Amino acid sequence: MSAPEAALPGAAERARPYPGILECDVTTLLGTTVHVRPITPDDAPRLARFHDGLSERSVYFRFFSPHAHLRPPELEWFTRVDYHDRLALVVEVDGELVAVGRYDHVAETTRAEVAFVVADRWQHHGIATLLLDLLASAAYFCGIDTFVASVLSENREMLQVFLHSRFEVVARSESGVVVVEFPIAPKYDQPEPRLRVDGRRPST
Numbered sequence: 154m155s156a157p158e159a160a161l162p163g164a165a166e167r168a169r170p171y172p173g174i175l176e177c178d179v180t181t182l183l184g185t186t187v188h189v190r191p192i193t194p195d196d197a198p199r200l201a202r203f204h205d206g207l208s209e210r211s212v213y214f215r216f217f218s219p220h221a222h223l224r225p226p227e228l229e230w231f232t233r234v235d236y237h238d239r240l241a242l243v244v245e246v247d248g249e250l251v252a253v254g255r256y257d258h259v260a261e262t263t264r265a266e267v268a269f270v271v272a273d274r275w276q277h278h279g280i281a282t283l284l285l286d287l288l289a290s291a292a293y294f295c296g297i298d299t300f301v302a303s304v305l306s307e308n309r310e311m312l313q314v315f316l317h318s319r320f321e322v323v324a325r326s327e328s329g330v331v332v333v334e335f336p337i338a339p340k341y342d343q344p345e346p347r348l349r350v351d352g353r354r355p356s357t
């Protein structure tokens with residue numbers, strides 16, 4: 154979702170306080186410890202810097218068009234979530250954002266649209282796969298049972314993340330875009346995650 158939209162009906166009532174329970178430290182595939190936490194409105198300047206540091210290719214894959222800078226209403230939309238219908242998790246290293254994953258509930262359904270962006274030099278460390286797992290658990294807890302995503306057909310990395318995930322993904326092509334969809338209910342026989350959470354660091 155690239156543009157600000159009106160809040161969903163009843164969103165204010167469903168809004169939740171900051172879910173510190175979702176904070177955790179994780180060791181990436183290359184052995185770096187990163188911190189994962191829900192986004193807050195204070196992240197707007199960090200998110201702007203993160204976006205400005207992305208390659209044109211990464212921006213294009215995320216937004217399907219060039220998008221040099223995030224405008225103030227977009228920063229507001231992306232950072233001000235209700236932690237129920239809309240959740241974003243950020244990955245931090247030394248106080249700077251290196252990745253963001255988010256879901257947005259699709260009105261009047263039990264589905265949510267999911268999207269990711271990882272800073273170029275942090276790609277292929279298992280971060281998107283980790284965020285997908287964490288977002289799915291959080292979303293399921295909030296009554297969402299299915300994730301959907303629209304991915305440009307040339308975006309091999311994103312498609313690989315979905316197809317290699319623990320979820321049973323169904324994909325269909327629609328004029329250059331692959332729409333993937335999968336149930337997110339936890340399973341008892343699911344494979345081990347690629348990255349393990351080292352420790353929870355709930356905020357005080």
Ligand SMILES: CC(C)(COP(=O)(O)OP(=O)(O)OC[C@H]1O[C@@H](n2cnc3c(N)ncnc32)[C@H](O)[C@@H]1OP(=O)(O)O)[C@@H](O)C(=O)NCCC(=O)NCCS
Pocket residue numbers: 210211212214215267268269270271272275276277278279280281282283302303304308310311313314317318347
């Ligand atoms: C797409 C994107 C989010 C992937 O992020 P990432 O953190 O690099 O992804 P991961 O490291 O979790 O996974 C990438 C690789 O691990 C592989 N992988 C993931 N899970 C795996 C598993 N269980 N077993 C083996 N390989 C696995 C993927 O196939 C992929 O491998 P490859 O690149 O060698 O083919 C990132 O490239 C990006 O930000 N791109 C620009 C923005 C974008 O495209 N967003 C998508 C919009 S929906």
